[in-house]
Amino acid sequence: MARGRATIAEIAAEVGVSVSTVSKVLNGRSDVAPGTRTRVEQALERHDYRKPVDPSANARPRLLDLVFHQANNLWSQEIIRGVELVCGPARIGVVLSELGGSHRPPTEWIDDVMARRPLGVLMVLASPDERQRHQLRSRSIPFGVVDTQGEQPPGVPTVGSNNWNGGLTATRHLIELGHRRIAVISGPPDILCSRARVDGYRSAHDEAGLSHDPALTRWGGFDAGSGYRYGRELLDRPDRPTAIFAGSDQQALGVVRAAHELGLRVPQDLSVVGYDNLPITQWLNPPLTTVDQPLREMAGLAAQMLIALARGEQPESTRIELMTELVVRSSTAPPPPGG
DSSP, rough: OTTTOOOHEEEEHHHTHHHHHHHHTTTTOOOOOOHHHHHHHHHHHHTTTOOOOOTTTTTSSSSEEEESSSOHHHHHHHHHHHEEEEEEHTTEEEEEOOOTTTTSSHHHHHHHHHHHHSSSEHHHSOOOHHHHHHHHHHHOOEEEEEEEESSOOTTTOOEEEEHHHHHHHHHHHHHHTTTOOOOEEEEESSSSSHHHHHHHHHHHHHTTOOOOOOGGGEESSSHHHHHHHHHHHHHHSSSSSEEESSSSHHHHHOOOOOOOTTTTTTTTTOOOEEEOOOOOGGGGGSSEEEOOHHHHHEEEEEEEHHHHTTTTTTOSSEEHHHEOEEOSSSOOOOTTTTT
């Protein structure tokens, strides 16, 4: 039997079940015994079965699943807004899921998706495992990733930004102001964008002929708590940095609070650069210098790709990387004398 050409009837005959049973598994029905479901899924995977795409408007519920590894922050609200700007006018509903900080969805999540049969699944800093990818493909449910936490398999729609350039321009700005002891607080080291921002930070030092002290690098969460904790740790040092590049605006908020508690003024005693350019950053005191990451545009482009794939269309490119840009405000200045 040719790989990828098996019909539902042939799958059913191979497994020894009825066609309706295979159809129930494909449609996420719960009234199939676990053992039978496993055998059907294995047969679907062996033959790389793909459910034919039905381009008619009523082929499946007009829903898009939006899955966050964590959604309890202002950053995720910008992603949601970007998806809504695309899905709202198209009259496509958005189903929001949150994985509690995990980068891999649990088994029950994929079961729920199979039952909903959405137009597509968009994952943010998360991605399905190999078995889940096959389950989505076999139902012709396209999936994509925004701000991927790691390298994706070929053909998976992926939209991100140039994190290396963001780290480079943020650090270059601080070096040009005269700072030489610059700390960086990034996200988890197992996330691609975290590592890329730190690589950009290091590259800015290299191009200026400066060494970067490994003791001034911290890896944590992208939340304000991590910024505060590592900000206190760095600023309590006798040889404290005169500038901190934070891997997110929320981390930067924590750094600023840590500085204030230690009696340091921003930017007179400490320059702070954030990342993301969340709307709130321009209203802080002082307004935050930050790297503009086009979150809404990233989310909107990813949603557009999935909708096109659900219609049976093939986008010109499934890998998009948008540029970042430094927005200079009042949280950065030359270092204090002797700093």
